[in-house]
Amino acid sequence: MDKAKLAVWKFASCDGCQLSLLDCEDELLQLADTVDIAYFKEASSREAEGPYDLSLVEGSITTAADRDRIREVRRQSRNLITIGACATAGGIQALRNFADVEEFTAVVYAEPQYIATLGTSTPISAHVSVDFELQGCPINKRQLLEVISAFLHRRPPQIPSHSVCIECKLRGNVCVWVAHGTPCMGPVTHAGCGAICPTYNRGCYGCYGPKENPNTGSLSHWWQRELGAEEATVVENLRNFNAGAPAFERESRRWTDRQSREGGHDKE
Amino acid sequence: MTKSKKSKTIKVDYLARVEGEGALYIRYDDSGVQDVQLKIFEPPRFFEAFLRGRDYMEAPDITARICGICPVAYQMSALHAMEDALGLTPTPELRALRRLIYCGEWIESHVLHIYMLHAPDFLGYDSAVDMARDHPRVVQEGLQIKKTGNAIVNLLGGREVHPINVRVGGFYRIPTLEELHKLGEELLTARGLAEQMVRWAASLPFPKFERSDGDKYEFVALTHPGEYPMNEGRITSTCGLDISAREYDRHFREEHVPHTNALHSLLRERGPYMVGPMARYNLNAEHLSATAKKVAREVGFPTFCNNPFQSIVVRSIEVLHAFDEAIEIINQYRAPQAPYMPSTAQAGTGYAATEAPRGLLYHRYSLDEDGKITDAKIVPPTSQNQKTIEDDLRIMLPKYLHLPEDKLQAQCEQAIRNYDPCISCATHFLKIHLDRNGRDNP
Ligand code: SF4
Ligand code: SF4
Numbered sequence: 001m002d003k004a005k006l007a008v009w010k011f012a013s014c015d016g017c018q019l020s021l022l023d024c025e026d027e028l029l030q031l032a033d034t035v036d037i038a039y040f041k042e043a044s045s046r047e048a049e050g051p052y053d054l055s056l057v058e059g060s061i062t063t064a065a066d067r068d069r070i071r072e073v074r075r076q077s078r079n080l081i082t083i084g085a086c087a088t089a090g091g092i093q094a095l096r097n098f099a100d101v102e103e104f105t106a107v108v109y110a111e112p113q114y115i116a117t118l119g120t121s122t123p124i125s126a127h128v129s130v131d132f133e134l135q136g137c138p139i140n141k142r143q144l145l146e147v148i149s150a151f152l153h154r155r156p157p158q159i160p161s162h163s164v165c166i167e168c169k170l171r172g173n174v175c176v177w178v179a180h181g182t183p184c185m186g187p188v189t190h191a192g193c194g195a196i197c198p199t200y201n202r203g204c205y206g207c208y209g210p211k212e213n214p215n216t217g218s219l220s221h222w223w224q225r226e227l228g229a230e231e232a233t234v235v236e237n238l239r240n241f242n243a244g245a246p247a248f249e250r251e252s253r254r255w256t257d258r259q260s261r262e263g264g265h266d267k268e
Numbered sequence: 269m270t271k272s273k274k275s276k277t278i279k280v281d282y283l284a285r286v287e288g289e290g291a292l293y294i295r296y297d298d299s300g301v302q303d304v305q306l307k308i309f310e311p312p313r314f315f316e317a318f319l320r321g322r323d324y325m326e327a328p329d330i331t332a333r334i335c336g337i338c339p340v341a342y343q344m345s346a347l348h349a350m351e352d353a354l355g356l357t358p359t360p361e362l363r364a365l366r367r368l369i370y371c372g373e374w375i376e377s378h379v380l381h382i383y384m385l386h387a388p389d390f391l392g393y394d395s396a397v398d399m400a401r402d403h404p405r406v407v408q409e410g411l412q413i414k415k416t417g418n419a420i421v422n423l424l425g426g427r428e429v430h431p432i433n434v435r436v437g438g439f440y441r442i443p444t445l446e447e448l449h450k451l452g453e454e455l456l457t458a459r460g461l462a463e464q465m466v467r468w469a470a471s472l473p474f475p476k477f478e479r480s481d482g483d484k485y486e487f488v489a490l491t492h493p494g495e496y497p498m499n500e501g502r503i504t505s506t507c508g509l510d511i512s513a514r515e516y517d518r519h520f521r522e523e524h525v526p527h528t529n530a531l532h533s534l535l536r537e538r539g540p541y542m543v544g545p546m547a548r549y550n551l552n553a554e555h556l557s558a559t560a561k562k563v564a565r566e567v568g569f570p571t572f573c574n575n576p577f578q579s580i581v582v583r584s585i586e587v588l589h590a591f592d593e594a595i596e597i598i599n600q601y602r603a604p605q606a607p608y609m610p611s612t613a614q615a616g617t618g619y620a621a622t623e624a625p626r627g628l629l630y631h632r633y634s635l636d637e638d639g640k641i642t643d644a645k646i647v648p649p650t651s652q653n654q655k656t657i658e659d660d661l662r663i664m665l666p667k668y669l670h671l672p673e674d675k676l677q678a679q680c681e682q683a684i685r686n687y688d689p690c691i692s693c694a695t696h697f698l699k700i701h702l703d704r705n706g707r708d709n710p
Contacts, residue, residue, distance in 0.1 A: 011311075012310075012311045012313055013336075014333050014334060014335050014336040015335065015336040015337060016333070016335075016336020016337075016339070016429040016430060017336070017429075018336075019336045019337060019429060020429060022380060022384060023376075023418060023428055023429070025411040025412070025414055025415040025418070026411075026415070028397070028411065029397065029400055029404075029407070029408070029411075032397040032400070037395075037397060040395075043384060043395050043396070043397070044394050044395030044397065044398075045388075045394040045395065045681075046394035046395065046398070062311045062312075062313075063311045066311065091313075091333075092313070092315075092318075092330065092333050093313040093314060095314070095318040096314055096317075096318070099317075099318070117311055117312055137333065137430065138336060138427075138429040138430055193427070196426040196427055196432055197426070197432050197440075199426070199441075200426050200432060200433045200440045200441040201440045201441045201607075202432065202433075202435075202440040202441075205329065205432075207430070207432075232323070233323075236322065236323065236326065240326075240329070240330065241333065
């Protein structure tokens with residue numbers, strides 16, 4: 001039987017998620033024996049033609065040309081998996097979605113005529129259908145291997161959708177919020193990193209994006225009421241690497257809308 | 269590649285084995301090379317714009333996301349600039365730990381480039397995976413060395429890509445003695461492999477490449493009186509530049525050229541220059557570790573390197589040095605009194621430059637009294653090398669114009685990979701600071 005053809009695609013991103021594949025020092029050569037790495041620009045000059053059995057897509061859509069390119073990638077791919085916060089939520093570059101785009105563009109582009117870019121950064125799923133989304137900025141390489149092998153064996157990937165809090169408990173960490181009063185995004189953040197930040201004595205800043213059905217309203221209320229965090233801190237944590245994820249975007253807009261209604265003085 | 273009657277072009281629409289999205293366009297005819305354009309079409313991501321309004325504590329986490337391959341470099345430059353603005357000087361113990369994590373990044377990034385991106389060019393393969401079929405041991409050992417670099421970043425940073433543990437003033441958590449010793453043992457085991465790597469890299473077949481006297485490189489790197497530069501030092505060059513990071517903007521400027529999304533960085537006085545391993549080596553070889561010096565001598569490598577194709581050897585020498593340095597730091601380790609020094613927000617402007625694996629990385633931030641960023645400027649290494657890369661191609665090509673077109677194209681791509689250009693990084697300074705006179709600021 002022919003080996004399954006794997007392709008890795010890049011859109012607007014930092015390359016960190018596809019790098020996770022090259023960081024699999026112990027598994028990389030074995031993986032290359034199992035699948036045909038048919039298209040992976042960062043790692044190989046070879047380009048085998050599609051269609052591909054499995055496409056991994058990193059990065060968000062920020063140009064008209066990329067909007068067309070992702071449709072072509074979808075056409076060529078039997079399965080399409082998005083990897084990372086850029087591809088699943090628009091990435092940090094989605095912060096432009098909250099700005100007055102015209103003003104933003106005028107400040108950034110001294111010579112706008114040289115550059116083609118959209119006013120938004122959108123996830124891959126806003127443009128084509130996606131078979132699976134792996135969250136994280138960056139993704140976790142163990143989870144990536146799990147997803148690849150699940151698709152190759154046509155079984156569902158074992159990726160839990162609970163919160164970072166559960167991972168923290170599994171690691172036996174002391175809760176940084178309860179014990180030290182450190183604001184932590186853990187309760188609303190998707191598991192996958194292994195609760196690294198609390199393990200290193202800091203609060204989670206949400207780089208894995210929202211967990212399934214997060215209660216973001218309650219979290220920000222507690223941050224402000226019980227921990228006395230500036231509201232800006234809540235908004236800043238909702239608006240970083242997963243600012244475009246619907247659950248985070250909704251809550252951050254609720255805060256900023258309230259702030260503008262109350263004249264920008266919301267602090268106690 | 270396309271052919272017209274007289275003038276011919278080389279077009280590589282999407283460069284492989286580089287980080288990010290870039291293209292190459294060269295026009296030439298029988299009389300020589302007419303035009304060389306390295307195009308960076310990686311879409312801009314606006315970092316300098318959206319950093320404005322963010323808290324100074326967030327800068328290391330946010331700027332890390334500029335590049336997945338050298339996040340530590342962004343974190344280090346960002347937090348040093350913040351500390352400069354806040355008047356904070358980390359203790360020698362904290363400084364040593366920062367050097368340790370930077371050693372980890374140098375190792376993983378250099379080794380990735382050496383084995384996965386660059387070596388296949390010299391040996392005629394499309395990728396490291398193809399190369400592994402004929403040279404399994406070489407590739408496996410490479411992966412082993414890289415893994416040790418990752419282990420350093422993992423321990424000090426919490427994870428390899430976008431570490432979470434560094435903060436303005438120090439670290440969130442410092443490693444335990446036991447963790448450090450375990451890491452030290454791993455390093456000792458892999459150091460032997462790193463030594464062999466230098467010998468192997470030095471034995472690769474190098475294209476001859478020389479620049480004439482009028483065309484000499486100006487090498488720019490940090491220089492520090494007591495150590496091989498990494499986290500700090502003065503910005504120096506082989507043409508006599510010797511300034512602090514604070515003075516950077518006065519000596520360097522950025523130029524917007526239509527064919528690329530990245531600005532070209534130039535010395536105001538002299539124009540193009542080169543940053544990166546060759547520049548560091550040429551300005552600081554005397555500060556390499558004793559083993560790194562010894563092995564370099566044994567393989568007959570000069571203390572001044574002028575052939576960019578040999579940058580792969582310089583990288584491997586730097587990897588060996590980073591191993592020695594990391595082992596030394598662990599052996600001399602004294603725990604900091606506290607994981608970090610507390611800081612309070614205040615208005616000010618901070619400047620810093622560090623040595624990313626690919627070369628000098630400059631950050632400048634202004635803060636308001638609440639510690640919110642009001643202005644950010646980031647100049648990554650690739651923008652600084654862009655013009656020099658184009659010049660290399662212009663100088664190299666006439667010698668190869670007789671080659672069949674696919675060979676010629678491969679030669680050009682290899683010359684670009686000499687620089688390990690990091691194209692994702694290179695797009696962040698699309699923003700030009702225009703002052704009233706229309707010059708790049710300040
Ligand atoms: S999700 Fe994060 S790590 Fe992955 S490509 Fe985007 S910025 Fe890089
Ligand atoms: S920010 Fe949260 S999700 Fe990201 S690594 Fe830290 S704990 Fe994990």
